[in-house]
Amino acid sequence: MQSKRPAVWHIYTQLIQEGSSAKNQQQNPSKRRRREEKREPILPPLPLLASLGESIDRSAGTMFQGCGLFACVSRRGADVRKRGEAGAASSRVAAEPAVWEEEEADGAARQMAWAEVESATGAFSSRVIGHGGFSTVYLASLSSARLAAVKVHCSSERLHRAFRQELDVLLSLRHPHIVRLLGYCDERDEGVLVFEYAPNGDLHQRLHGGDDTAPLPWSRRVAIAFQVATALEYLHEGSSPAVIHGDIKASNVLLDGNMDAKLCDFGFAHSGVSTTAGRGRSSGRAIMGSPGYVDPQLLRTGVANKESDVYSFGVLLLELVTGREAVCRETGCRLTAVVCPTVSEGNVADVVDRSFTGKYSADEATVVVELAMRCVSDTPGLRPSMADVVHVLQEKTTALISAVGSRLDRRIMF
Template sequence: MVAAAALSAGIAAGAILSGIIMLSMCWRRRHCKKAQRERSEPEKGQITARVADGPDFTEEEDDVNSVKRFTWAEIERMTENFSTPVIGEGGYSKVYLARLRGGAVVAVKIHINGGGSVRLRRAFTRELDLLRRVRHPHVIRIIGFCDDREEGALVMEYAARGTLHEKLHLTDSQQVLSWSARTRIALQIAQVVDHLHNECGLPIIHCDLKPSNVLLDEQLNVKLCDFGSAMSGFGPTISANPKSAMEGSPGYVDPHYIRTGVLSKNCDVYSFGVLLLELISGVEVSTADKTKLLEEDLVDSRLRGDFDGEETAAMLVLARRCMAEQPSSRPSMAEIVGAIGRLRTAEELVISVEKSVV
């Protein structure tokens, strides 16, 4: 009898202990999940910090963390009925300098689609979708849009120093980009393209990398723009594209893509190689003999020898690899980031040593 009572008491105690352990485990699991959620959610100010180099906005006017839908009347007011300066122009778009109600300077891109073209409307929708989805310090930041007319409008941050094309091909020798600025710009372009290829869930291929699609802010930081030709949703394998829907700009498009209609990340790598060659040589590569430029190891004469010969040689080798005839022979954007990053680190070390000696 006593033994039975002891056994019953032991079973009861064991059950209570098991219950306590299970409750403790459940509480810890819930606590860990909550902590995980809190770590994954950005704190207030984190996103703002990422885009803090753009214009200042009041909460009443435009929250920098959201994308506002504007009316066409508001777009007309910002651009003073499209009488403000045109700061950019493409085949089917114009970019106006504009101001928001509170005075912040912005850029308004109008997608011209007077004929109601389905393809042009798709390009506008694609650019809007990708700019809303991709947040990166070196991607132009979208503030708002208007899609209630055939002529879609995108309201974006203003990049005060214009395009890389303008900076590279100015005749004023006083404003020539230094070699250090060129390697930094090359690194930032590589970083943002690597982000598009590998860190956006499904890969994004820009399809139109060229100096006129690289904007520069006041500190000469890169702001990649013009996503109207971009393709998204590719898996690890390449995807065929009809030749009738070719994307890109003459001189920068991958010849393999032109021949086969096959699109892959390597198409961006080729375009980056052309852009890199243009940064090194200062020559408008789209109209030049690229093979000749690569063979002659031409460096921009406006630099007046103010560059490291080993660095330029290494960058030219990288440009050649990016422009290899066979896409499989080209480096990935991640490899390119590593290669230019190592050059930049070595350059900064030399500068630091020289300063300490002085």
């Protein structure tokens, strides 16, 4: 027995040093490969995490804390992995194509079982098409002919309350230019929202995606502005109670197969005429809005209201006209700080996107820019309502006719 102790000790120390790799090398390669294929998609690869950090730094700098974000991602991955091991039977369901049952008779979102979500996403092996501060969005297949975007929230008590809040708002909304909620699942700690899929990405990608992205023509940009305006008018005036979106920006405007706008991401939305945003960690909530879009008045008072949504929409209008980002990547300057002095001197043509190359109406551009300037007024009381914005765009921009045709009739939109 004494002669065997060195060999046993050698094996023990080798296992301690090499960890699970020594164990994996002794296992059947095919079994190990199947397990790795099954587990790999649960946590994003390193390049995706780097991209995620860059995206959050660009579009949500004031809203998210980096360390909390990655801890949340790691924790959600561990939770999902743990449940996947415990529920092997339900994981096997994911090998089969999802079967989307009939929708509710009134078109309302349907409550889904966790097994359906696993099936639709291939046990979360589907392509990641988006990510936010505390959620990941997967491309999912509801049936052989229907795709969807599945948003999986991180697992924590506080974030589950945020999920319930977003869900409650979404369940009360129905508008052609607000992304449609198809279903949801609240069986587990990770809240799941299933949305219609918008194949043309988001407006930020289309405006600032680089040389390989065809520039949007003037008529389409005006149409997108009008469509987002009608969605906001509906939130402020057409829903009961009124809804404050809280985070209007180009990346929260999706584009469907017809290049029509779909307002999305209601994670900061609240019902009521106004709401008080958190100010610091002790409040448990982040300041609403994103850099470049957030109303300075909101930063000063912490109160989000209709006027703060109007301000953010005004920045979006300027972004559509100029083709520039809300915050310059090189200088860090806000778009409003760059454009407003030029426009105040009457030089509207100097700020218009050069990609139009004359294929736009100078008069219409002036109307849109002046409307945007009213929206971003430093005095909230001087900003127009979204109903006023819709009226101006509809009455003063004939580009809408060529872009949306008969669908311009707002009476069929609600």
